[in-house]
Amino acid sequence: MAVNQVETGDGRRLTRRGQQTxxxxxxxxxxxxxxxxxxxxxxxDIRAAAGVSGSQVYHYFEDKQALVRAVIDYQADTVLDxxxxxxxxxxxxxxxxxxxxxxxxHQRRLGCRGxxxxxxxxxxxxxxxxxxxxxxxxxLRRWEGRIRxxxxxxxxxGDLPAGTDPEQLAxxxxxxxxxxxxxxxxxxxxxxLEAALDAMLDRIESLTGAA
Amino acid sequence: MAVNQVETGDGRRLTRRGQQTxxxxxxxxxxxxxxxxxxxxxxxDIRAAAGVSGSQVYHYFEDKQALVRAVIDYQADTVLDxxxxxxxxxxxxxxxxxxxxxxxxHQRRLGCRGxxxxxxxxxxxxxxxxxxxxxxxxxLRRWEGRIRxxxxxxxxxGDLPAGTDPEQLAxxxxxxxxxxxxxxxxxxxxxxLEAALDAMLDRIESLTGAA
DNA sequence: TAAAAAGTGGGTTGTCCAATCCAGTTCTGG
DNA sequence: CCAGAACTGGATTGGACAACCCACTTTTTA
Numbered sequence: 001m002a003v004n005q006v007e008t009g010d011g012r013r014l015t016r017r018g019q020q021t022x023x024x025x026x027x028x029x030x031x032x033x034x035x036x037x038x039x040x041x042x043x044x045d046i047r048a049a050a051g052v053s054g055s056q057v058y059h060y061f062e063d064k065q066a067l068v069r070a071v072i073d074y075q076a077d078t079v080l081d082x083x084x085x086x087x088x089x090x091x092x093x094x095x096x097x098x099x100x101x102x103x104x105x106h107q108r109r110l111g112c113r114g115x116x117x118x119x120x121x122x123x124x125x126x127x128x129x130x131x132x133x134x135x136x137x138x139x140l141r142r143w144e145g146r147i148r149x150x151x152x153x154x155x156x157x158g159d160l161p162a163g164t165d166p167e168q169l170a171x172x173x174x175x176x177x178x179x180x181x182x183x184x185x186x187x188x189x190x191x192x193l194e195a196a197l198d199a200m201l202d203r204i205e206s207l208t209g210a211a
Numbered sequence: 212m213a214v215n216q217v218e219t220g221d222g223r224r225l226t227r228r229g230q231q232t233x234x235x236x237x238x239x240x241x242x243x244x245x246x247x248x249x250x251x252x253x254x255x256d257i258r259a260a261a262g263v264s265g266s267q268v269y270h271y272f273e274d275k276q277a278l279v280r281a282v283i284d285y286q287a288d289t290v291l292d293x294x295x296x297x298x299x300x301x302x303x304x305x306x307x308x309x310x311x312x313x314x315x316x317h318q319r320r321l322g323c324r325g326x327x328x329x330x331x332x333x334x335x336x337x338x339x340x341x342x343x344x345x346x347x348x349x350x351l352r353r354w355e356g357r358i359r360x361x362x363x364x365x366x367x368x369g370d371l372p373a374g375t376d377p378e379q380l381a382x383x384x385x386x387x388x389x390x391x392x393x394x395x396x397x398x399x400x401x402x403x404l405e406a407a408l409d410a411m412l413d414r415i416e417s418l419t420g421a422a
Numbered sequence: 423t424a425a426a427a428a429g430t431g432g433g434t435t436g437t438c439c440a441a442t443c444c445a446g447t448t449c450t451g452g
Numbered sequence: 453c454c455a456g457a458a459c460t461g462g463a464t465t466g467g468a469c470a471a472c473c474c475a476c477t478t479t480t481t482a
Contacts, residue, residue, distance in 0.1 A: 226479085226480060226481070227480090228479075228480070229480095253468080253469060253470085254469080254470065254471090255468095255469075255470095266472090266473085266474090269470095269471070269472075274470080274471075275470070275471095
């Protein structure tokens, strides 16, 4: 888990307590940045939300950019963790549908606010912080890997035609999800998200019929 | 066209020259915000790029937020204009493929930088400027409308099964495009974009076979 | 041709915020 | 037990930037 990495920049050792505090800062930053974006989140906001005093943020992070990168890694863990077991059952159409329902429901509960914790954050900093962009890309790769794993099982099991490429399909599914989340965020309505995921899953289901 | 609207807030009339200058400011702002994001683009940068003097930006816009909203409308016009005729031929699979090729090629030429001029901008300001969020949502709706129009023709012509809903399909296609653009931006690689669009178009093509 | 709009070019104000520093206290792991 | 880490709480610096104001000139339109 990327979060457990001690990445203070210099080769300093963190005690258990230190790791906890660092994590508290990252979690507070993640929540605030998810709600208000990176630019609108000040280190002072984060400090207060994390319940630490003045110099602590700089004790654990070089600067704001380093904190942003840590937040991206943290959100990658969080997203995969939240979707949990559902990501282990993407090797059947029913499993894929259940995953879809969970995501749609989750967005509905959030009032479609915030978009994707990884995608939205990555987009905001993509053109100004190359390291953060790469971190976000890596996070999406991890996510895509989980989807691909499920489709791969379907493929080797013979549920998907030999000609289909599970990676292409996984990439397309994640893209549909990302776009659906973005549009849902802008329109404050889950309909685009549902349409995007349903279209991709219908596609996969129709492929299983052809196999 | 939204750009031609005289939207200075108060009921001031703009001369032809005034409209040109206003447009020059919006265009400069659009380019800078596309390249560096809203937060990283200062009014001074815009002023210099547009080649106008000190007080001119405030002569045409209430504040920065008003300018951002104008930029979103401008980008909506620009995107639809750039895709031009291709949007009028989305009523055949060949036309859809040609549109796809154009978009992928365009992204390749840009080095996958910037993402979607509407989506990326909208995502950045979505949670801090409701009016801008709504403007971005409206822009995407216009785009979706063009896609839907093509699919609608296919549907009434009988190329798509009666059971399919052109709007759902259009929504899904635009979402796939948005997600593909985002992932391409983060990975600096058109592959996710290609996978997303190809999957959606394959889906549409297979539906035409079933009709 | 006069009023309104467009434009110049500079100054100013106030705020926000990242980043740095420090003097001292408390905790904790080897 | 003690050295290094964690932590407090405040002060400070320096820069960036939005927003506003003004005196004056040029252009446009009715």
